Amino acid sequence: MCAEPASTTAAxxxxxxxxxxxxxxxxGGRRPAxxxxxxxxxxxxxxxxxxxxxxxxxxxxxxxxxxVGLDLDVDGDxxxxxxxxAARVAEDWPDTLTVRTPSGGLHLYFRAPGDxxxxxxxxxxxxxxxxxxxxxxxxxxxxxLIGPGYAVTGMPYTITRDVxxxxxxxxxxxxxxxxxx
Numbered sequence: 314m315c316a317e318p319a320s321t322t323a324a325x326x327x328x329x330x331x332x333x334x335x336x337x338x339x340x341g342g343r344r345p346a347x348x349x350x351x352x353x354x355x356x357x358x359x360x361x362x363x364x365x366x367x368x369x370x371x372x373x374x375x376x377x378x379x380x381v382g383l384d385l386d387v388d389g390d391x392x393x394x395x396x397x398x399a400a401r402v403a404e405d406w407p408d409t410l411t412v413r414t415p416s417g418g419l420h421l422y423f424r425a426p427g428d429x430x431x432x433x434x435x436x437x438x439x440x441x442x443x444x445x446x447x448x449x450x451x452x453x454x455x456x457x458l459i460g461p462g463y464a465v466t467g468m469p470y471t472i473t474r475d476v477x478x479x480x481x482x483x484x485x486x487x488x489x490x491x492x493x494x
Contacts, residue, residue, distance in 0.1 A: 322365045324462020326358045331410065331478065333422075334377035335361070335460060337369035343459060345372055351454045354378075370463040375448050376455030381431050381481050381489075382448040383421040384414075384458070389437060389444025392419060398442060402484050409479035412461045415468030420458050423481035425450050431481075431489050440488040447489060 325335045334354035338345055354377035355361050375382060385391030399406055410422040425431060431449030433456030439447050448456035461470045 320367055321369055321371060321462050322361060322367055324460065325355070325361050325365055325369075325371050327462070328371065328373060328460055329356055329358055329361060332378065333380065333460075334374045336372045336374055336457075337365060338372045338459070338463065340368045340370060341465070342370065343465065345457070350374070350457070351376065371460030373458045373460045374455065375425075375433070375457060376450040379425045379427075379450060380478065381423045381425050381450070382456070382458040383419075383423070383441070383485070384435070384446035384448060385419040385421065386444045386446065387417045389442075391442075391444030391446075394442040394444050398488075399484075404482065404484050407479055407482055407485070408474070408476055410472070410476060411474035412458075413471050413473045414459070415465050415470065419473070420470070422458075422478045423485075424478055426481055426486060429486075431486070434489075441485065449489075 328335050334356045336350050336353045350372060351374060354374040385395055396406060407421060412420040414420060430452050432451055433448045435446035437443045439445050448458050459470055461472045463470045
């Protein structure tokens with residue numbers, strides 16, 4: 314486990330250094346303020362330092378980052394569902410940037426394939442199985458993930474697997490709704 318940045322500004326700068334585009338979420342909230350969070354995604358540390366208000370929480374824009382996030386929920390046991398799927402197709406658990414959520418779930422980050430668009434799907438409707446939500450770049454605006462460095466009622470999102478972000482594995486990609494770019 315890695316040490317967490319001392320501030321949400323530092324955490325946002327760290328995420329940009331990993332190739333992610335971030336935007337501020339209201340302190341204590343999970344939903345962006347109205348008015349186009351997609352256009353407010355930041356990719357330059359100097360810009361973050363200039364506009365970020367300490368205490369803002371962190372959103373990671375999937376489209377702007379060209380990432381797909383798997384949200385493995387505790388309800389539905391998403392971790393066990395993904396592990397069973399990996400075992401069924403004789404693949405290893407993906408060794409990619411991983412964030413633990415306050416509920417004990419996980420967010421797995423993957424680089425999106427360049428030749429397709431992956432939609433955001435939740436509520437047990439993904440082809441990966443129950444307990445796994447997908448946040449993808451989408452066709453227009455895409456989804457977002459809550460970034461590490463963020464806290465909900467004092468419980469943080471923390472990086473638990475501090476490794477580079479992998480390309481979305483084919484065995485996962487072929488199970489998702491993949492739309493032509």
